[in-house]
Every structure is written in structure tokens, then in C-alpha cells.
Amino acid sequence: MKIAACIKWVALRPDIDPLSGSVETDDRFSGVSAADQAAVEWALRMGEAWGASVTVATVGASIAESALRDALACGATTAIRIDIEHPLPSAAVGRELAAALADADLIVCGDWSLDRGSGSVPPFLAHARGAEQACGLVALSLDATGVVRAERRLDGGRRERLIVRAPAVLAVEGSTARLRRAPLGGVLSSARSSIDVRTPSTPNPAEPVRLVHARPFRPRTKIVDGPHGSVRDRSNALLGMGSTRTPPQRLVLDPEVAAEHILAALHAWGEIDDPASAEGQ
Amino acid sequence: MPDFEVVVVGAGPAGSIAALSLARLGHSVCLLERGPFPGSKNVYGGVIYGRILDELIPHWWEHAPVQRWITRRGTMLLTDHQSLCIDYRSTAWAQAPYNGATAYRPDFDKWLADEAVKAGATLVSSTTATGLVRTNRGLVGGVKTDREGDLMANVVIACDGVNSFLAKEAGLYPNFSKDHLTLGVKEVLALPRQEIEARFGIRSGTNEGADLEIVGGTQGIAGGGFVYTNLDTISIGAVLSLGGLSASKVRPEEVIAGLKAHPSLAPLVDGAELKEYSAHLIPEGGFDAMPEVVGDGLLVAGDAAGLCLAAGLWLEGVNYAIGSGKCAADAVHEAIAKGNFSKAGLVSYKDRLEATFVLRNHRKTRKAAHLLLSDRLQNRYPQIACDLLEQLYTVEDPLPKRGALTIGRALWKGSGLRIRHALRDGRDALKIYG
Structure with a gap:
């Protein structure tokens, strides 16, 4: 049994200029979201409960390795970083993670990232792996090896109870667990641990946004019936002239x-x- | 078997330089930082004087994250409605190797810690040293942390800041008192870069800066104020004696508000946007309030050792932290070579401090705190100086002009001050600055 957790390095406190809307980020105030931390914690709990190895993976630049080392310090077995410099579309991220975690039976992700994430990576990852998916999970409990009982958030405050069996991708909310504090020995050993850095399978993916020439919006002309009657009659009707x-x-x-x-x-x-x-x- | 030869607690300037120096000498060093990154917990209100860095990091000014190089220094005496400013400028300070600089501590401390890591030190952040671990022989042999597991080392260098729990636990601070501390409070205010340069009379488009130290204006609380320029922010704040602040029932942010509203300072900060408010204790007790800096297996450096020079004209801290960190590293290197980590083996640290500017300057200015925080220096002399100039500059035609001596004599008489007090203050000032 192999467990994996996926995390994303994001700006936790971006500075947004109210006039220009430009976003400034600072690596010192960056990290992984509460949801991604919960994903790592659940992966570690699964690994402990089922005696499984835990791999933590991310798609990002080298700065993200500090988050991977934090996960290693907490008890993850291995760490994989897929080296990219520019953001990839969610589908491509899903494909890259699926390729890197091909041998993982259960993959746990945060439900969505903080940097305007749409929560679409876990479904793309599940699709690429051909695995079941359970997203928006607000509660989990571990059952027999490879089986998770989960509660999923639905519209209108309702909940759906699921039994998820490996192979599957789970997307958890940040409230489900808090990442444990790493022991000192783990922190020191993680600083010396090697991280498996891989090149993406699509080194130069197409731009996620395609720029095309755009013209101002010009709606089609509507055909409207012309007025009936003479101008005098219409004026009289409007003014009430001649009516009793x-x-x-x-x-x-x-x-x-x-x-x-x-x-x-x-x-x-x-x-x-x-x-x-x-x-x- | 220890995890490291040396554990340095606190990745401020003292700790990072100690770790950098030891790592360069080939020792295994762990640099422990309680914040998520070095500098995240630090506050200061002044200028970094980098001469001590010249040997440690050659051409440091080309790499250090500096905001502005100080080319204008002023000392302002404030009363409620008056101000007298001694304003000094030098273009020589605008050229390498420079004199002093303003910097954001999160940037500067991180840069220094990164230098230590590059030299081979291991940085462990988000980890607080909660106590000392003693060996069977009673020596300090490591630190307990707020994580599971202790960090063992032959020597611990405590650079854990002004309220050093490690030094206190080791019994090195027998006379620790709040009277030796002041509270520094600071606001960082944003303004466009060009606006800052215009308001402070700085050459446009340069990274030159101004630093104004203030006597008075602290609502009767012993202390002082400061204003200095960063690239696109101004830092304004006050340093207040803890006893005076407590007795006054005034909140520290109200003191800053008072400074910002003073007619001499209001035009400098008008319309600025508040970006940050911070507060920090400062060890201003001077030479006589310092702890024992050497213990069995333990050295104390930086603010933890009370190494902050608050002597009116000279308000310096970071350079003393760096100097003490370097001395600590050299002493530990010598102790490792001898294999003696007891107090006797580490005692050369104090000798090194004594031999350098670090303790020599503190010894020379040991009476400064007493002099500078007295009511005469804080309130009475500034009032007389301002009144003297106001009367000299006021034209009272058709009355004939009075001379400075006549005015001064009348003001002195009205102040109730005694000549012997002034003579004593003058003698103390000569000892400090002469």
C-alpha cells in the first residue's frame, strides 16, 4: 500500500495594490494552505494506520522544497518535486502528478489552493489515474486497509457519506486535520534529505490562456415595429388631448x-x- | 554524542555572525530561530553601522538589503511647541564603504542568516529554545526546544534577545530589572519615494537617507524619539523608560501619535499610510546592567548580553551584536581546540569583548543612561535652549535687543536649576563624549 499527498506552494499573504490590482508576493510569507497541510496529515495518518509509505509531491519551483522538507520532517517517506518555473493549467498539473504518483494507491490533496484555485486538480488527477475521486471532504475516518469513510459537503448544508476504496483521489478541507509539529530529529534529518526532482513530461506546455484579437462588443440589431398612427394621434394619446x-x-x-x-x-x-x-x- | 559542536540560539545579527564565523572555521553549527524566518520577530529603530562587517563579509554593502544610506543626521530637542535641530549632512557618507544604513530587519537578518547557511551552518526555524540541558558534569550541553527532542551541543551561544530566558536560567542575570529596559515602539508609514526625498531634503533619485533622533516630545516620559527614512516608508517611534511609561498611564501608541502631531514633525508624516506598528524591549541599562556573559558551556551575546549602546549621540545595537557574535565564535573556536567547554575554557570571550569596541565603548559610556534619562536632560535643558533661541530670534522693536547672556541668565534663574547640577552634568557629559 502506498499513500501520497499533493501540496502547492502559494503566497499566503499576497500584497494586492488596490489601484492597479497588481499582486506582490514574498517567499517569506508563502507556504502551503491549511487544506494542503490537512492532506499531508491525513496521508501520514493513513501511512501509520496501514503501515504504508507516504510520498509528498508538488509541482513548482525550487522554493517549494522547503514545504516538502517540512512534510519529510513530519514523517513522510519520500518527496517529489516536478520542476516548473511557470504555472501550468490544472489539467497539466493533474497529468504530471498522476505520472509521478503512478504507484500510489490513495492520493490526498487539499480541496483547493489559496491562489485563486478552482479545486480542479484533484478531479483531473483522478481522471488521469483512472481512479475514484471524492472531493470537498469535511470529515474522514480510516477503515480497513485502503478504505476511507468520508463525509462530503453538498449544497444547502447537506452532507454525503461515502466509502472510498483505493485507488482513489481524496480532496480534503483544511478543517479536517491539523498538520502535526515535526520532531526536532525529523527537522534535522529532513534538512539533509534528498528530494526527487523531476522534469515535467510536457516541458513547454501551451499557454493556459490564449490571447486573440478582440473587438468591442457590438450586439446584433434588433428589429422593432414602428409606431402606428399619425404623429398627431400619437401626441394626443400621450397628452390625453381630446379624451373625455x-x-x-x-x-x-x-x-x-x-x-x-x-x-x-x-x-x-x-x-x-x-x-x-x-x-x- | 552531541548533534552539533555549537548551538546558536537566535538568528539575529549576533547569532548569525557567530554561526557564520564558526561554520567558516569548519565547525558544525546549528542556528536556532523561533520565528518562521530570521528577522521575523525583530524590531529596531535606527541605523545599522556596518564597519564591523568589513572583515566578515567583504564588500557587504554590495549585497546587503539596505533601504537608504544615511547622509543626514539630526538631533532634535522638542518642547510642546518648539524644536531645535542640530542638522548634519555629509556626502562622504553616500559613498562606499558608507557609514550607516537603514534596513528592514526581516530583510537584513535573513540575509545575514543566509550567509551563515551558505558557510555551512544548519538553520532550524520555527523552533523555540525553552531551556538548557545540563550534562552529568553540570555543564550546559544543549537546549530543550518546543519540539519533541533536545538539541545537544558542546557549547550553546545564547543570542535569544533582550529577555534572555537561557541566560536567566543559567543564573547569569542575577540583577535583571525592568529599570534596565526601555520600550521601543515604532510605526512604519508609507509615502511615495519622491515625497520622502522632498520632505527630508534628500537628493532626488538617490538612496541617501535621513536619521533624526529626538529628545523630548514623549509626554514627560523619560526617553526619546526617532524618525528615519526607508526607500518608500518612514519609521517614526519612541523609546520610553518602562517605569516612566507605567507611571504615566499613557499608552505607547499615544506617544507616537503625539510625536506625529508635533508641529515640527507633522509635515514630515502628513498623509502617510500606516503600514506597520511594532514594539520591542531594549536593553539600555548599559555596562553596569550587563549579565555575566560566560557560563559553563554557555556564552551570551547581542541583546541577551545587554549590548545596546544608548548614549545620546550614539544609538547603536546591531554593530555591537555583530561584534559580540564574532567574539563568541572566536572564543568557542579556541575552546574546541582545547577541548575545554567549561567557564574557564570559554573565558576568553569576555577578554575579547573587553579588547574590542564592544565593551570599551560600553565602559566609556556607562554613566550615559543615568545622565540622559534625567529630568534635566530630558526636559529642563531643552526648554531653556528653545526659549533662549526663541527670544534671540524674536524682534521686539522698539525695545532694544537683549544679549544671549542676559536672556540665558534670566531663563536659568527662572528654571530653578542649580549651577552645581549643570557642572556635574557637564562633567559627566565630558567623560562620556570627551
């Missing part, structure tokens, strides 16, 4: 009689039903 109407009246009445007058007028204008019949009901 009751001129305004000024009445001084007792309140009771005045109320009856108002009701009668509203009925005459079609605003209310006959007051007499309404009173009967």
Missing part, C-alpha cells in the same frame, strides 16, 4: 360620506372591486 375626463371636484363632506365617495371613485377608476360586494363578503 371628469374634471376635479372639491367637496366638503362629513368623514363617513367622504369615505363612501372615495370608495366609489376608486371603483369607478377600476382600482378596487365594488365596495358594496366587498362589504358583503
Whole structure:
């Protein structure tokens, strides 16, 4: 049995210029998200419970190795970094991870990354591996070897209970577990551990966003019927010229009689039903 | 079997230089840092004087993450509505090897620690040393940490900052007192680079900078203030005696607000955006408040050893930390060669400190804290100096002008100060600065 966890090195506290929208990141304030840390913790728990080796993998630049070393310090067996300098589309990341973790029976990922992640890598990874997938997991418990009982978040506050069997890809939320604190011996040995750095299978993937020439939006012309009748008739209709109407009246009445007058007028204008019949009901 | 020959606790300037020097001498060193990265926990309010780095890191100024090179230094005396500034500028300080620089400590400390790692030291961050481990012979033989497992070494160099728990645990701080500490508080305010250069009279487009030290303006609390320029931020803050701050019932951020509102400083910071607020204890007790710096298997360096020179004209800390880290490394190297890690084997550390600027300057300025934090220096003399100049500069036609001596005599008489106090202060000042 082999377990794997996938993590992503992201800016945890990006500085966003409110005017230009430009994003500045600082490696000192970067790391992996709570969800990815939970994924590593679950992978370690699975490894301990089932006596399995745990591999931690990432697709990223060399700075991401510090996160891999943290995972090694916590107890992961091996670490793999697929060396890229520029971000890849989620599908390509899924393919790269699937190739690197071809022998893993269960792969645990964070549900989505902090850098505007869409949560699509775990499904792409599951697809590339031909494995089952269970995403948005909010609770897990370990069963027999290779079997996980999980609870998944659904719309409307509902939950779905699943029994997931290897081979599978699990995507967990950050609230499910907190990554353990590495022992000092682990920290020291991880500093000396070697990390398996691999080149991506598609070294120059196509740009995820294709730029094309774009014109301003011009909607198709709508055909609208022209006005009917002469200009004079339409003007008269708008202004009420030539139509019969009751001129305004000024009445001084007792309140009771005045109320009856108002009701009668509203009925005459079609605003209310006959007051007499309404009173009967 | 120890994990390392030396464990250095704290990756500030003292710790990183100790680790760098020992690693270069071929020793196995672990540099322990409680923050997620070196410098993440550090605060300072002034200038880094890098002359001590010349030998350790040749041409360091070409690599160090410096914000601005200080070419303008001023000392301001503030009263409620007046200010008197002694303003000095030198273009010589704008050229290598430079005199002093402003820098962000997270950048500068990380750079120094990276130099130590490049030399072969092992950096372990996010790990706090929680206590000392003693060997069977009673020597310090490592540190306990907040992680599972102890870190064993032949020698521990404690560079764990002003409130050194390791030095206290080892019994090296018998007279530790809050009276030896001040509280530094600082705001970092963002302004466009060109605006900073215009407001501080710095040559446009250069990375020259200004550093203003302030006496007074701290709402009656003994201490002082500072303003200095970074590339696109200004740091403004105050250093306050803990006792005075506590008795005043004034919050430290209110003192900074008062400084920012002072008519002489408000135009410098007007419209700036607050980016950061920080506070830190400073060991300003001077020579007489220093701990024992050598124990069995333990050396103390940097702020942990109280090595911060707060002597009015000279407000320095980082260079003393670096100097003490270098001395500690050399002493440990000698002890390793002899195989003697007891106090007797490490005692050359103190001799090295005594032989260099580190303790010589502290010894020379040992009376400075007492003098500078006195009411006369903090409030009375600045008030007289400002009033004297105000009356000299005020034109009172048709009244005839009065001479400086006449005005000064009247002000002195009104102040209630005694000549003997002034003479004593003058004598102390001569001993310190003469």
C-alpha cells in the first residue's frame, strides 16, 4: 500500500495594490494552505494506520522544497518535486502528478489552493489515474486497509457519506486535520534529505490562456415595429388631448360620506372591486 | 554524542555572525530561530553601522538589503511647541564603504542568516529554545526546544534577545530589572519615494537617507524619539523608560501619535499610510546592567548580553551584536581546540569583548543612561535652549535687543536649576563624549 499527498506552494499573504490590482508576493510569507497541510496529515495518518509509505509531491519551483522538507520532517517517506518555473493549467498539473504518483494507491490533496484555485486538480488527477475521486471532504475516518469513510459537503448544508476504496483521489478541507509539529530529529534529518526532482513530461506546455484579437462588443440589431398612427394621434394619446375626463371636484363632506365617495371613485377608476360586494363578503 | 559542536540560539545579527564565523572555521553549527524566518520577530529603530562587517563579509554593502544610506543626521530637542535641530549632512557618507544604513530587519537578518547557511551552518526555524540541558558534569550541553527532542551541543551561544530566558536560567542575570529596559515602539508609514526625498531634503533619485533622533516630545516620559527614512516608508517611534511609561498611564501608541502631531514633525508624516506598528524591549541599562556573559558551556551575546549602546549621540545595537557574535565564535573556536567547554575554557570571550569596541565603548559610556534619562536632560535643558533661541530670534522693536547672556541668565534663574547640577552634568557629559 502506498499513500501520497499533493501540496502547492502559494503566497499566503499576497500584497494586492488596490489601484492597479497588481499582486506582490514574498517567499517569506508563502507556504502551503491549511487544506494542503490537512492532506499531508491525513496521508501520514493513513501511512501509520496501514503501515504504508507516504510520498509528498508538488509541482513548482525550487522554493517549494522547503514545504516538502517540512512534510519529510513530519514523517513522510519520500518527496517529489516536478520542476516548473511557470504555472501550468490544472489539467497539466493533474497529468504530471498522476505520472509521478503512478504507484500510489490513495492520493490526498487539499480541496483547493489559496491562489485563486478552482479545486480542479484533484478531479483531473483522478481522471488521469483512472481512479475514484471524492472531493470537498469535511470529515474522514480510516477503515480497513485502503478504505476511507468520508463525509462530503453538498449544497444547502447537506452532507454525503461515502466509502472510498483505493485507488482513489481524496480532496480534503483544511478543517479536517491539523498538520502535526515535526520532531526536532525529523527537522534535522529532513534538512539533509534528498528530494526527487523531476522534469515535467510536457516541458513547454501551451499557454493556459490564449490571447486573440478582440473587438468591442457590438450586439446584433434588433428589429422593432414602428409606431402606428399619425404623429398627431400619437401626441394626443400621450397628452390625453381630446379624451373625455371628469374634471376635479372639491367637496366638503362629513368623514363617513367622504369615505363612501372615495370608495366609489376608486371603483369607478377600476382600482378596487365594488365596495358594496366587498362589504358583503 | 552531541548533534552539533555549537548551538546558536537566535538568528539575529549576533547569532548569525557567530554561526557564520564558526561554520567558516569548519565547525558544525546549528542556528536556532523561533520565528518562521530570521528577522521575523525583530524590531529596531535606527541605523545599522556596518564597519564591523568589513572583515566578515567583504564588500557587504554590495549585497546587503539596505533601504537608504544615511547622509543626514539630526538631533532634535522638542518642547510642546518648539524644536531645535542640530542638522548634519555629509556626502562622504553616500559613498562606499558608507557609514550607516537603514534596513528592514526581516530583510537584513535573513540575509545575514543566509550567509551563515551558505558557510555551512544548519538553520532550524520555527523552533523555540525553552531551556538548557545540563550534562552529568553540570555543564550546559544543549537546549530543550518546543519540539519533541533536545538539541545537544558542546557549547550553546545564547543570542535569544533582550529577555534572555537561557541566560536567566543559567543564573547569569542575577540583577535583571525592568529599570534596565526601555520600550521601543515604532510605526512604519508609507509615502511615495519622491515625497520622502522632498520632505527630508534628500537628493532626488538617490538612496541617501535621513536619521533624526529626538529628545523630548514623549509626554514627560523619560526617553526619546526617532524618525528615519526607508526607500518608500518612514519609521517614526519612541523609546520610553518602562517605569516612566507605567507611571504615566499613557499608552505607547499615544506617544507616537503625539510625536506625529508635533508641529515640527507633522509635515514630515502628513498623509502617510500606516503600514506597520511594532514594539520591542531594549536593553539600555548599559555596562553596569550587563549579565555575566560566560557560563559553563554557555556564552551570551547581542541583546541577551545587554549590548545596546544608548548614549545620546550614539544609538547603536546591531554593530555591537555583530561584534559580540564574532567574539563568541572566536572564543568557542579556541575552546574546541582545547577541548575545554567549561567557564574557564570559554573565558576568553569576555577578554575579547573587553579588547574590542564592544565593551570599551560600553565602559566609556556607562554613566550615559543615568545622565540622559534625567529630568534635566530630558526636559529642563531643552526648554531653556528653545526659549533662549526663541527670544534671540524674536524682534521686539522698539525695545532694544537683549544679549544671549542676559536672556540665558534670566531663563536659568527662572528654571530653578542649580549651577552645581549643570557642572556635574557637564562633567559627566565630558567623560562620556570627551
